[in-house]
Amino acid sequence: MTSKKPVSTKSAPQAIGPYSQAVLCDGWLYCSGQVALDPESGVMIEGGVQAQARQALENLAAVLEEGGCAFSDVVKVSVFLKDLEDFGAVNEIYGQFFSAPYPARACVEVARLPKDALVELDCVAKLPS
Numbered sequence: 001m002t003s004k005k006p007v008s009t010k011s012a013p014q015a016i017g018p019y020s021q022a023v024l025c026d027g028w029l030y031c032s033g034q035v036a037l038d039p040e041s042g043v044m045i046e047g048g049v050q051a052q053a054r055q056a057l058e059n060l061a062a063v064l065e066e067g068g069c070a071f072s073d074v075v076k077v078s079v080f081l082k083d084l085e086d087f088g089a090v091n092e093i094y095g096q097f098f099s100a101p102y103p104a105r106a107c108v109e110v111a112r113l114p115k116d117a118l119v120e121l122d123c124v125a126k127l128p129s
Contacts, residue, residue: 002026011062013037016114021063029067029125033080034059035117049086049118053093056121061097069125071097077105080120084109090119 006020012034015021022031036045036052037059045055064070077098081090087107103123113120 007063007067009062009066011039011066012059013039013042022067024067024127027127029064029069029073029127031060031063031067031123031125033078033114033120033122034063035114035120037115044115044117048089049081049083050089050093052118053090053121054096056117056119057093057097060121060123064123064125067125068127072099073125073128074098074103074123075126076124077103078122079105079107080110080113081107082110082113082118086118 002025005024007022007024007029008014009021012021015032019032022029034056036055037043038045038055039059039062045051061071064074079090079094081087
């Protein structure tokens with residue numbers, strides 16, 4: 001039987017729709033997308049794509065921690081950019097959070113993100129043994 005448990009933390013922005021911040025299932029943590037909302041105010045942070053990437057990754061870190069994982073446990077990341085020209089700038093911040101062996105990753109440009117964010121990231125992590 002599959003076990004499925006929602007994960008929620010006040011250290012990351014609350015879900016803005018009918019979904020969980022993350023779901024634990026059979027030793028895997030599936031994290032919903034995070035944008036650069038300040039967890040306390042719920043307001044999008046300012047400062048451009050690098051500032052937003054950092055905040056989104058910090059939000060993701062909080063969800064991973066609540067689920068019993070860290071960035072070192074992440075096996076797959078999806079990055080959604082409003083402008084693919086920001087790929088290098090986001091990569092610079094991304095590299096400060098992940099280290100080798102790096103997770104698999106997809107990065108795509110999208111027409112629009114929630115709250116008009118410049119970047120959104122989600123991930124899948126394997127709970128440590």
